[in-house]
Amino acid sequence: MMKENNEKWTVLSSEYLHREPWLTVRKDHVVLPNGSHIPSYYILEYPDWINVIAITRDKKFVLVRQYRHGLQETAYELCAGVCEKTDASPLASAQRELSEETGYGKGNWQLFMTISANPSTHTNLTYCFLATDVEKVTEQHLDATESLSVHLLTLDEIKDLLDRGEVHQALMAAPLWKFLATRPDECR
Amino acid sequence: MMKENNEKWTVLSSEYLHREPWLTVRKDHVVLPNGSHIPSYYILEYPDWINVIAITRDKKFVLVRQYRHGLQETAYELCAGVCEKTDASPLASAQRELSEETGYGKGNWQLFMTISANPSTHTNLTYCFLATDVEKVTEQHLDATESLSVHLLTLDEIKDLLDRGEVHQALMAAPLWKFLATRPDECR
Numbered sequence: 001m002m003k004e005n006n007e008k009w010t011v012l013s014s015e016y017l018h019r020e021p022w023l024t025v026r027k028d029h030v031v032l033p034n035g036s037h038i039p040s041y042y043i044l045e046y047p048d049w050i051n052v053i054a055i056t057r058d059k060k061f062v063l064v065r066q067y068r069h070g071l072q073e074t075a076y077e078l079c080a081g082v083c084e085k086t087d088a089s090p091l092a093s094a095q096r097e098l099s100e101e102t103g104y105g106k107g108n109w110q111l112f113m114t115i116s117a118n119p120s121t122h123t124n125l126t127y128c129f130l131a132t133d134v135e136k137v138t139e140q141h142l143d144a145t146e147s148l149s150v151h152l153l154t155l156d157e158i159k160d161l162l163d164r165g166e167v168h169q170a171l172m173a174a175p176l177w178k179f180l181a182t183r184p185d186e187c188r
Numbered sequence: 189m190m191k192e193n194n195e196k197w198t199v200l201s202s203e204y205l206h207r208e209p210w211l212t213v214r215k216d217h218v219v220l221p222n223g224s225h226i227p228s229y230y231i232l233e234y235p236d237w238i239n240v241i242a243i244t245r246d247k248k249f250v251l252v253r254q255y256r257h258g259l260q261e262t263a264y265e266l267c268a269g270v271c272e273k274t275d276a277s278p279l280a281s282a283q284r285e286l287s288e289e290t291g292y293g294k295g296n297w298q299l300f301m302t303i304s305a306n307p308s309t310h311t312n313l314t315y316c317f318l319a320t321d322v323e324k325v326t327e328q329h330l331d332a333t334e335s336l337s338v339h340l341l342t343l344d345e346i347k348d349l350l351d352r353g354e355v356h357q358a359l360m361a362a363p364l365w366k367f368l369a370t371r372p373d374e375c376r
Binding site (some may be wrong): 007008009017018020022023025028030032033034036038040041042043044067068069070071072073074075113114115116117118119120121122123125126144145147162165167168169170171173174177178180181184 | 195196197205206208210211213216218220221222224226228229230231232255256257258259260261262263301302303304305306307308309310311313314332333335350353355356357358359361362365366368369372
């Protein structure tokens with residue numbers, strides 16, 4: 001598994017097409033190491049994101065169910081959100097989002113994996129946390145534009161969702177399959 | 189695991205901000221079931237994508253190594269690409285891409301999972317295939333703007349990559365972790 005040198009592209013020019021709160025598009029004119037030009041390479045700039053595999057003391061997974069307008073479907077999801085500038089760290093973002101979306105908190109937290117929706121186009125990373133022994137500590141605090149319900153699922157129910165292919169969101173399927181691959185007996 | 193009715197949003201108006209080959213951005217003014225308006229909800233329209241876990245007769249995984257400008261890093265990846273309009277099916281797209289990027293083909297193919305880079309913003313799905321007993325049948329045929337090298341890795345090397353968190357691309361981490369979770373002894 002030899003690694004060659006990083007074949008970084010050279011950016012000749014760069015301009016922003018959009019700089020909205022939920023959409024920042026940059027157009028780069030790039031040159032590849034082989035001399036090829038790509039005059040319009042589009043990059044989507046986002047803040048980092050987080051999600052959480054949250055498991056209660058009695059081994060229930062805290063999921064949410066939410067409509068997603070890109071695929072136009074409602075699905076079970078991990079609690080997830082954006083790292084706000086006011087958050088001290090991705091861990092703080094994840095703890096804030098779990099509290100706001102589900103009312104759960106406390107417990108033991110660890111960074112479980114770090115992934116990207118698409119390294120070709122996205123500048124940001126998603127930090128996936130594993131939180132065990134969480135408990136209900138407050139009520140949901142949702143924005144007016146958030147509509148989601150909280151569901152407690154067993155490990156077998158999570159496995160069924162994955163086996164049936166109902167977890168379309170790759171940023172959530174990856175940590176959940178990693179959990180099954182590395183901790184298959186943890187929540188029995 | 190009761191499922192509520194699909195909480196589909198109502199689209200009041202819709203306009204395209206960009207319709208380029210590699211970037212199609214739609215802005216929707218939507219109303220949620222709870223009556224909240226989101227005047228500017230941005231959707232990224234893409235054709236469907238594919239990727240392939242390709243394994244040779246002697247149990248080597250066919251990976252590629254490629255620079256990705258969003259994260260500005262070079263990484264091991266599964267062979268992946270876009271479903272072209274001229275492809276008969278996602279399977280045909282996957283077989284075409286594996287041949288073009290690596291020169292490998294033949295073997296036994298199955299759809300392994302179907303996921304999305306981000307159901308909130310992306311309209312497309314990614315079809316992940318598992319191809320076993322593939323063999324080298326031709327040479328690489330790359331576009332001028334493609335620069336990638338082919339690498340044959342063992343299952344243990346794949347596990348090491350995953351354990352070290354080097355597979356950032358969630359659309360690839362998800363099927364690889366699913367492979368480890370469901371077929372842990374297949375490639376021994």
